[in-house]
Amino acid sequence: MIKFFRNIRKKLLAEGHTSKYLKYAIGEIVLVVIGILIALQINNWNEDRKDRELEKEFLVALKETLNRDLDRNLASQKVNQRALNSIRVLTKHIEQDLQYNDSLKHHFGAMSNFHFWDLSESVFESLKAKGLDLISNNNLRDSLALAYGNHNKSINFAGFRYHDYMDHAIFNIFNNHFKEAWGNAVNSPSATIMEPLDYESLKSNKEFMYFLKTLPNLHYYKLTTPLKDTQILLERLLFLIDKELKKLD
Template identity: 40%
Template sequence: MIKFFRKIRYELMGENKTGRYFKYAIGEIVLVVIGILIALSINNWNESRKQNIKEIEILTSIQESLKRDKIELESVIPSNNRIRNSIDVLLNYMEKNLPYQDSLSYHFFNSTTTWVANFQKSAFETLKSEGINLISNNDLRKDIVEYYDAGIESSKWQSETYRNVVINAFENVFNNRFESFWHSNYDELMQKRLKGEDVNPVDVKGQMVPNDFESLKKDKEYLYFLRSLKNINSWHMDRTLNLTVISVEKLIKAIDSELEHLK
């Protein structure tokens, strides 16, 4: 097309038709500008399409991570329920002055276990390396950042606070009241897990045998600790874990909606 205009321009110059020459010259310039604009538009569309594909990939990856977080949380929540159940069993025996049963050694052990969730953050780290603004939806971007930078960190802090309570009790409460702290098959199960075998929290079996159960029934310090531990578990673990599940579910749905829009 440009060669065609150039040929006409040369002919007009040869015929000394200056007015028509300038019209064709301007037309040629307009054509070139239009071509450049079209090329830029196509390039911008291609870049936008690439960004769109990358955003879909990142959001899909984050959603998969969230689904794994949800599974992890839902496996840990029952474990903490069992901790509080064991505490109730122990308190029932002590407050009702019931005789010692061998099965209580498991409940003493289980009441002091700490089950925390392990969160998946690799997809979010990938997003940060690509640039947070890759997520085009402002509200969704804010919710994702809040979950990973605030929600998970808060959950970890709550879990660590609870763990420290148990560790402190190991040093100051259990040391002169039990034969040992935690005698279990934990190491055996961890070896199985390292080999890639499935390990369920209910598979953990252990015991803590009191030095003197009858004295323990009247031990105000230990009873205070046991009642407090149940409340602390409810607040720092059960409440936090359930709230985190709600956040995860909302985020999964929000990403679902955004993916439908992007596709």
């Protein structure tokens, strides 16, 4: 093709058609430029197609991770709710000055059980390494950055604060009023029990009662609210990802 164009130029020069030669040369340059632009556009299309395929792979992986995190979140809420129910049973039983019965040791064991967790970050960290700009939807990209940034730090902080409070209770309250903390039930090894050394004196102990009555508030601020907020966030992210995946299909 290049030889063909060269021959045309030589012929025009040989015949003395200077003006035609200049017009032809300009036209040839224009064709070359157009060809380069078309090649660049095709290359850009190919690169964009590869980016969208990679974006889809990340979104599918994120969806799987977020669904697992959502399951963990709901399981944690159930554990914490059972503990909260035991706290209420114990508070009511003591306030009504009822006699001790064997079921209470299970409630004492459950009252300090709790569960919290943080978002699984491996897929998001891989995405960050590739560049968050790979996610084409600005709203989804910002939501992911928020979830794996400040929100993840806040649920960690709240959970560890509750953990510290329980550690304090074990070594400063439980050790004075129970045979052991979180013993195993004979008939149900997975369940925890705590048997009071002296139930009657425990009922009148101000330090223990303050601890027991404060637990629901701590539950609300350090466990219930962060986990509920996380559930809402996860469900919103999954909605946005599903919406984006439909666009990419």
